[in-house]
Amino acid sequence: MADLKETSDLANFDPYWYAQCYEADMMEDDLDSLHEIFNEIQSDIRGKRLLDIGTGPAIYTVISASNYVDEIFLSDYAPQNREYLTKWWKGEISYPKDIIDYIIEEEDRHMTTKQREDEVRERVKGIYHIDILSEQPLGFDINDSKFDVIVSGHCLDGLATNLAEFKRCLQNVSCLLHNGGFFIMSCGVGSTYYQVGEYKFVWKSFTKDEVKQSVLDAGFSILSYIEISDIGDKYWDAESHYYIVARKQ
Numbered sequence: 001m002a003d004l005k006e007t008s009d010l011a012n013f014d015p016y017w018y019a020q021c022y023e024a025d026m027m028e029d030d031l032d033s034l035h036e037i038f039n040e041i042q043s044d045i046r047g048k049r050l051l052d053i054g055t056g057p058a059i060y061t062v063i064s065a066s067n068y069v070d071e072i073f074l075s076d077y078a079p080q081n082r083e084y085l086t087k088w089w090k091g092e093i094s095y096p097k098d099i100i101d102y103i104i105e106e107e108d109r110h111m112t113t114k115q116r117e118d119e120v121r122e123r124v125k126g127i128y129h130i131d132i133l134s135e136q137p138l139g140f141d142i143n144d145s146k147f148d149v150i151v152s153g154h155c156l157d158g159l160a161t162n163l164a165e166f167k168r169c170l171q172n173v174s175c176l177l178h179n180g181g182f183f184i185m186s187c188g189v190g191s192t193y194y195q196v197g198e199y200k201f202v203w204k205s206f207t208k209d210e211v212k213q214s215v216l217d218a219g220f221s222i223l224s225y226i227e228i229s230d231i232g233d234k235y236w237d238a239e240s241h242y243y244i245v246a247r248k249q
């Protein structure tokens with residue numbers, strides 16, 4: 001990894017490289033966790049509107065969820081990621097077949113890959129620019145259109161440069177949710193970077209206790225916690241990562 005150039009400039013984030021390299025690994029553990037969260041552990045996660053924060057070019061975070069919400073909104077800071085998602089939404093790019101087939105099997109449904117992918121596309125109602133570091137993350141006042149469920153994969157702890165900033169992100173997430181709304185987030189343990197092409201993006205991990213306390217301080221209760229080991233991840237140096245399921249008080 002010595003030759004990688006360190007960056008925090010999202011202009012260097014290549015969604016095509018990210019999609020090809022990260023999704024080549026099947027990430028069964030993430031898919032199992034999301035399936036469990038929606039189907040087994042927390043089977044009351046339901047709602048009209050779901051927002052995925054920092055989707056990047058990766059929609060795996062909303063596939064299981066798509067069975068339980070009416071409308072899905074994807075979002076990212078980087079314009080090239082939003083363009084990639086728009087192409088996927090229009091059907092110009094397909095999500096990896098292995099991943100969708102794995103979820104179809106988990107859900108015990110009898111349908112083709114395309115049918116399941118199109119189901120998710122139909123639920124998607126918008127792709128937003130977001131800056132979760134901002135007090136108005138979507139750039140407009142959403143008082144009348146808060147979300148019932150928010151999901152965020154490998155994003156918030158990676159973008160925050162210190163604990164105070166991470167806490168602010170969580171408060172901004174909370175402002176986007178209805179009271180009683182659900183928040184599902186994955187975080188890395190012990191990571192210092194993730195690779196995208198020839199770049200390494202700095203990643204400041206926080207301890208599990210810091211993350212849990214920050215979630216509580218932002219006005220959530222923690223409903224569940226699922227740990228995943230990351231032995232041998234090629235592009236991310238986390239020792240492990242985990243999902244937290246929380247509910248806004």
Ligand SMILES: C[S@@+](CC[C@H](N)C(=O)[O-])C[C@H]1O[C@@H](n2cnc3c(N)ncnc32)[C@H](O)[C@@H]1O
Nearest residue numbers: 054055056058077078130131132153154155159
């Ligand atoms: C490691 S990628 C995760 C992508 C995807 N959610 C996943 O699980 O693979 C982090 C994402 O966070 C986005 N991001 C970075 N800064 C952000 C910000 N201030 N607000 C919202 N998203 C941001 C990046 O553009 C990138 O798509």
